[in-house]
Amino acid sequence: MTDLFNRIKPLFRDHAYAGRSLLFLEETDSTNLLCLRTPEIIERNGLVVTAARQTSGIGRLGRRWEQGSSGNLCCSFVIHPEIKMAYVPAITLFAGLSILKTIRALGAVDTSIKWPNDVLVGGRKVSGILCQSRYTGEKMVVVAGIGVNVAGDCGQFHSSLRNKATTLAEHGIEVDRQGLLEEIARQLEDILVRASKGEIRAILGEWTREAKCIGRAIRFANGKSFSAGVIEAVDDKGRLVVKAPSGRIYKVQSGHMDFDYT
Numbered sequence: 001m002t003d004l005f006n007r008i009k010p011l012f013r014d015h016a017y018a019g020r021s022l023l024f025l026e027e028t029d030s031t032n033l034l035c036l037r038t039p040e041i042i043e044r045n046g047l048v049v050t051a052a053r054q055t056s057g058i059g060r061l062g063r064r065w066e067q068g069s070s071g072n073l074c075c076s077f078v079i080h081p082e083i084k085m086a087y088v089p090a091i092t093l094f095a096g097l098s099i100l101k102t103i104r105a106l107g108a109v110d111t112s113i114k115w116p117n118d119v120l121v122g123g124r125k126v127s128g129i130l131c132q133s134r135y136t137g138e139k140m141v142v143v144a145g146i147g148v149n150v151a152g153d154c155g156q157f158h159s160s161l162r163n164k165a166t167t168l169a170e171h172g173i174e175v176d177r178q179g180l181l182e183e184i185a186r187q188l189e190d191i192l193v194r195a196s197k198g199e200i201r202a203i204l205g206e207w208t209r210e211a212k213c214i215g216r217a218i219r220f221a222n223g224k225s226f227s228a229g230v231i232e233a234v235d236d237k238g239r240l241v242v243k244a245p246s247g248r249i250y251k252v253q254s255g256h257m258d259f260d261y262t
């Protein structure tokens with residue numbers, strides 16, 4: 001364990017929330033799980049843990065996260081947010097916005113976000129986010145796990161994912177993992193500072209414009225079945241506000257959803 005801490009290096013010392021320091025590992029099971037089970041890591045606000053290889057990367061809804069090529073980015077930001085507890089779930093959306101801004105700055109076009117956690121290029125997923133939180137002592141800590149498909153092409157993924165996934169390289173974007181991680185840290189820090197100043201609505205307004213989801217028909221998981229409706233808004237907690245044909249309003253916090261379901 002001591003050895004692990006000796007390997008933590010300063011990154012952006014002036015950051016308050018994202019990327020103050022960096023821990024690089026050759027291999028771990030999952031950067032999220034490592035953060036969550038290691039008290040000394042989860043206490044370290046601003047630390048970002050990245051691994052060249054994850055042996056059991058996890059995705060949303062209990063899925064596995066396939067890392068694919070060795071050039072892809074897997075990292076977890078340990079964030080001690082200074083926002084009201086009710087807004088903590090919106091950090092998934094903040095992370096998505098920071099990734100979208102990063103890849104757009106690198107030259108990606110036709111970028112969008114699919115609620116809650118997928119960043120797309122050309123309609124295919126290039127990045128996924130898994131935020132997990134823990135209450136430690138008196139504060140809520142969020143581990144924001146981010147996977148970005150950087151290198152190679154979609155042939156590296158399981159056949160079921162090939163027509164849904166893409167990589168930055170497939171869109172002509174050449175970037176190394178460290179450079180990409182640093183730019184995500186800058187963008188995420190900027191958003192978290194704004195959030196701490198009470199700009200949650202403005203940030204989610206930006207997210208909503210990028211996601212282009214208002215007015216779209218969806219089908220969403222509702223308990224053990226599915227319900228359908230049209231997205232009316234995204235609220236301050238990052239929930240989708242969905243109006244069903246009956247007029248009933250649903251606030252969708254998590255789970256699976258599909259677009260254009262009529």
Ligand code: BTN
Nearest residue numbers: 030032057058059060128145147
């Ligand atoms: C998803 O789209 O389902 C979320 C994927 C999140 C993957 C990242 S990779 C780094 C971090 N560690 C994990 O085990 N998962 C997240």
